[in-house]
Structures are given as C-alpha cells and as structure tokens.
Amino acid sequence: MTVAQPNISVVVPLYNEADGLELLLEQLLEAMRPMEEPFELVLVDDGSTDGTGKRLQQLARNTPELVAVLLRRNYGQTPSMAAGFDVSRGRVVVTMDGDLQNDPDDIPRIINRLREGYDLVSGWRHQRQDKTLSRKLPSQLANRLIGKVTGVQLHDYGCSLKAYRRELVEDMNLYGELHRFLPALASIEGARIDEIKVNHRARQFGHSKYGIDRTFRVLMDLFTVWFLQRFLTQPMHVFGFAGLLAITIGSLTGFHLLVVKMMGEDIGSRPLLTLSVVLVLAGVQMFCLGLLGELLMRTYHESQNRSIYRIRQVLRGGDHPVADGSAVEDV
Missing domain, CATH: 1.10.287 (Helix Hairpins)
Incomplete structure (x- = not known):
C-alpha cells in the first residue's frame, strides 16, 4: 500500500550508509509520525558499494512511508539530491544527511518555521560535534566567504538540514556541486530565507566522505553562483x-x-x-x-529537459521490487 499524496517529503542522499540505515529510518519515523500529516521518506542510494541499495529494497517492503530511489552508479551528492527532489511529491521538502549527524527531531521545528511565511529555512549547527579543527575552521571561513560573495548571510551553509517549499524546489536546477549553495540559488528566485539552530551529533557509523579536494570544488562552484547571480x-x-x-x-x-x-x-x-x-x-x-x-x-x-542522473529503480513503500526497466518511475 502506497501512502496518499504527502504533505511533507524528506529527501536523504545515501552513499555507503548501510550500517546506520535502519537506525536512520527508525528515527525519521519517530520524528515524523507524531506530526499526523501524510509524509514520505525519499532515501536515495547514490550507487553504494556496501549493500545500502539492497537493504533499502528490503525496508521498502514493510515501510509504507519509504520511497527508495536507487541510482545506477555513484553520481555525487548534488545529483542524488536532484533525484530526490524530482521523485518527491510533498508540498514541503526537507533535506538532511544520511550519516545520523543531523537530528530528525529538528524536522518538525524547521517545518513550522517554514510555515511562518518563508520559502527556505536552513539549519544552523551552532554546536558542531566534529572532532577535528581541520573540519570546523575551513567551514567557518567558507561560510563567511560564501555569505560575502553571494550576499545571503547564513551562519552554516554546510548544514544539509533544510526545508523548502515545493514551488522553490521546482524552480531550481542543480548541477556540479551546487547543493551547498541552494540558499544562494534560491535568492536568485526571490526566495524568503531564514535559519534556525539545530542539533548536531557526532558520527556513529563509517567515516566522512569529504576530502581536501572539496575545497577547490567549493571555490569553483562559488564563482559559478556569483556569476549566475550577477x-x-x-x-x-x-x-x-x-x-x-x-x-x-x-x-x-x-x-x-x-x-x-x-x-x-x-x-x-x-x-x-x-x-x-x-x-x-x-x-x-x-x-x-x-x-x-x-x-x-x-x-x-x-x-532538452535532460537530467544529470539515471535512476535504476524507484520503490514506494509496500511495493514489491521489480526488475530493472519495468514499472520504474520516470523523473
């Protein structure tokens, strides 16, 4: 049985997060079900090699709210997020990381703030639990630089926990590594933007997927956003x-x-x-x-309306897995 038209879609890109997948799903359901609104959890497997995709298939059989999106290969976080946006159906779209560092209990609060009249509400990890200064300091410098270049002043551009109105998501097209600049892209569309303090937790499973090369990609994409704005x-x-x-x-x-x-x-x-x-x-x-x-x-x-990703399979909660190429939703 598939969930009726949802009011809220939670989009979570995943890459090699099999160890924490069940705990993530459990916490998401515990946070969302008390809201008593139709919702869906759009979990996007970005070509994981640790069995994340297979585990998603299994969980989708018994979880009506779960929408498992399996990409054909590893495309990166921005295409994964774009795929989740396209598959999702809610009037409000929430994004978060799949490594359990974002707290699902913050989702109702960020949605309530969005409904106060904003188009985008961004999370602010005011007490980050990253253990190394090598992650905190570059993040602080990047936030200041991005805010100065784009004119959109936020404390934490790197926080994936954000809430969007559906019409705003449909107006934005994502390429490259632009997921981290969504508030700046939204400002081009005239969006009303706010931020809210959210909880940040230490990583429980696996390790960070980011390396030093991310700094150079951020700088190049920052110039792209600056150029697009002006x-x-x-x-x-x-x-x-x-x-x-x-x-x-x-x-x-x-x-x-x-x-x-x-x-x-x-x-x-x-x-x-x-x-x-x-x-x-x-x-x-x-x-x-x-x-x-x-x-x-x-x-x-x-x-050409050409997407930057290719979906292998979409499984909505309660559906049985189907062979590649049959009963697969186009996005």
Whole structure:
C-alpha cells in the first residue's frame, strides 16, 4: 500500500550508509509520525558499494512511508539530491544527511518555521560535534566567504538540514556541486530565507566522505553562483569589461612600443613584454571560455529537459521490487 499524496517529503542522499540505515529510518519515523500529516521518506542510494541499495529494497517492503530511489552508479551528492527532489511529491521538502549527524527531531521545528511565511529555512549547527579543527575552521571561513560573495548571510551553509517549499524546489536546477549553495540559488528566485539552530551529533557509523579536494570544488562552484547571480542574463557585462580591459592594455602597450620605436630603440628584442601580453590575453580567453562553457552546459541540459542522473529503480513503500526497466518511475 502506497501512502496518499504527502504533505511533507524528506529527501536523504545515501552513499555507503548501510550500517546506520535502519537506525536512520527508525528515527525519521519517530520524528515524523507524531506530526499526523501524510509524509514520505525519499532515501536515495547514490550507487553504494556496501549493500545500502539492497537493504533499502528490503525496508521498502514493510515501510509504507519509504520511497527508495536507487541510482545506477555513484553520481555525487548534488545529483542524488536532484533525484530526490524530482521523485518527491510533498508540498514541503526537507533535506538532511544520511550519516545520523543531523537530528530528525529538528524536522518538525524547521517545518513550522517554514510555515511562518518563508520559502527556505536552513539549519544552523551552532554546536558542531566534529572532532577535528581541520573540519570546523575551513567551514567557518567558507561560510563567511560564501555569505560575502553571494550576499545571503547564513551562519552554516554546510548544514544539509533544510526545508523548502515545493514551488522553490521546482524552480531550481542543480548541477556540479551546487547543493551547498541552494540558499544562494534560491535568492536568485526571490526566495524568503531564514535559519534556525539545530542539533548536531557526532558520527556513529563509517567515516566522512569529504576530502581536501572539496575545497577547490567549493571555490569553483562559488564563482559559478556569483556569476549566475550577477551576469546570467547580462553576460556582456563581464565579457565586455574583460574585453575592454584587454584592448586597453594592448593599445597602451602598442602606443608605448610605437613611441620607443620612433625614438630609434629596438623593440623586437623584448621577450618579457611579449610574454606578459600573451599571458594576459590567454588568461582572459581561458576565463571567458570557462564561463561560456558553464552557460552552454546549463543550456544543453535545460533545453532538452535532460537530467544529470539515471535512476535504476524507484520503490514506494509496500511495493514489491521489480526488475530493472519495468514499472520504474520516470523523473
């Protein structure tokens, strides 16, 4: 038996979280059932290799509220979250991590705050339980940098526990690693945003999936969000400025060389000047190509309505698992 049209969807991306899966589901049900509203738990297996997908299939047989989404391979957290958004049906969508560090008991509070008139409410882990300073300090610096660049001031961009209105989720398209910038993307759509203090717990199972390479991905995606906020509909404002700057530098350099040449000096033996000009022009070209590539990628996906993930199977609570390719929901 499948749950009726839910008011609330809880989306949880999972990657190799088999050890804590049953406890996660138990805590989610304990937090959601007292609300006495129709809800669904959309758990997305992102190509796990530890049996998470198989365990989800088993749990879906006996849990009417569970929607198990099994991706064909490991795509990453952003595509997993996008898949959960597309499969979910609730008017309110809540996201959280699957490592049990987010507290499901905070979900009712964050939903109630959303219903006070906001489009997005973000969790703030004001007392983080991470054991190492190597995770806390970069997070603090990143929050300040992201807030300054995007103009959306939040204490904790990295907290996955967030609540969204359905219409806001449908307006946002996720690519790359943009899940961490959802408040900034929402601000582009004119969303009303708030944050609320939430509980944060120490990891009980497994280990963190994040590495030092995440810092570089965050920086690149931050620039993407900044560009989308300011120049998505007016790209000439950035390309034109760069072009004028390059032309100005080139013209001044050429005029200087002309003056030097008229004074009888040899200008053909100045490799340093030539190298500097080449580097400036090459840098401008590469930067512009990167931005053009970002825009072309978005146009490619959105114009064809092409998703960035492939679902192998969707099992709604009470359904029996089906073979790949039959009775699978399209998203």
